[in-house]
Amino acid sequence: MPSIGYYYTVEARILPCTTTTSVLKDTSLFEELGVGSSPSNSWFTSPWMSDTLRPLSLLEKAVTVNLWLMVSPVVPHNRETSGESPALAAHPWRNSPRMQMETQIEAPDSFTRLELEQKAGSTQTISKMHLVVRRYRPSDKAAVLTLFCDGILEHINPSFYNAISNPVNVGVALFLSMAGYMLGGGSTLWALLSAGAWVGLVYYCCSQLYSSFVRERLRTDMQDIPGCYLSHPDNCFWVAETEVNGRVEILGMVAVVAKKVVGGRDGEMSGELFRMIVSTKCRRTGLGSRMTQTVIDFCKERGFSKVVLETSSIQTSAVALYKKLGFSHILSHTKTYSPEWMTIISRVTILKMEKVI
Secondary structure (H helix, E strand, C coil): CCCHHHCEEEEEECCCCCCCHHHHCCHHHHHHHCCCCCCCCCEEEEECCCCCCCCHHHHHHCCCEEEEEEEEECCCCCHHHHCCCHHHHCCCCCCCHHHHHHHCCCCCCCEEEEEECCCCCCCCCHHHCCCEEEECCHHHHHHHHHHHHHHHHCCHHHHHHHHHCCHHHHHHHHHHHHHHHHHCCCCHHHHHHHHHHHHHHHHHHHHHHHHHHHHHHHHCHHHCHHHHHHCCCCCEEEEEEEEECCEEEEEEEEEEEEEECCCCCCCCEEEEEEEEEECHHHCCCCHHHHHHHHHHHHHHHCCCCEEEEEEECCCHHHHHHHHHCCCEEEEEECCCCCCHHHHHHHCCCEEEEEEEC
16 A cells, blocks of 8 residues: 555545544544644644654554545645645655655545555555466365355355345234234234344344355365365366465365266266355455356366356356356256255345356
8 A cells, every 4th residue: 555644735534424433533543643633623634744754554553444535745835735844845855756656646536545454564455466276285175165164154144134125024024023013912022022033034044055055065075175176187176376474375266077968969068167266355356257267268178068157146246257257047946955945035046057168
């Protein structure tokens, strides 16, 4: 993250709708940073660090803070316009090449959103990382299993939010609430308990839907990745790794298995894409596209006629990615590792997609 605090006059608005407002209104924090604040106003302006150069990362000692900063470069020889102090104007770095270089990084619309993390130096721009996609090695097992579990179980909450907002589930909750109210002799408590019981059941169904899938997979193919995915030349399992703070970390995985095309020509084969997981640390960096393309290229090299996959309707980002890469939705079903009634309550549909190559 560029250090903009050294050379600019900064005007920042405290967003009243955020949870960081109370922290940002702590004037002692501003005083430590060398920034003046107005208690009667949600805006503050000040020459940034007139005598002492301090990095913006001092804010990291507080909490994770999100600000919208309107950054205006200091105008040379115009102290009235720029608001800079005499000490800053006389600073030897005032007109240095570095200062001129820093002014070029200003966003075109003059607004830059900065996310200041609690742990100083703990974040790294994933887009600048050198991600390597390679074949799975036995030493990757622990990291791969952790990534797999996290990547699947993270869908429980989105699934619950989707299910509980479904009109049918909302109707059931209202019906149970009224029934509880009437059977409880007009008791509001019984009305709330009745509706709450349904909400709890919906969450349980969503949780079991994904938890049962994880348990089954850990018991079968994920227990023996080399045997299931690397023992045949037409199958493969890849991981995406990079170095984070001097330590190698696995941030993605994907697998493919060769299968005969049902009802196809004699010897016609397809590749089924499995276990596509991308870590939350590098979402929206193109890693998902890159790993999917790795599978497509692998299948092309072996003369497969198409690539097929299954994903859930909750994974809207994954569905959009696959469609962008040329996959089309061919059918939907509700067969999962949970009882069918759980799948119905959770309102999750399994989508089958394919790409002809």
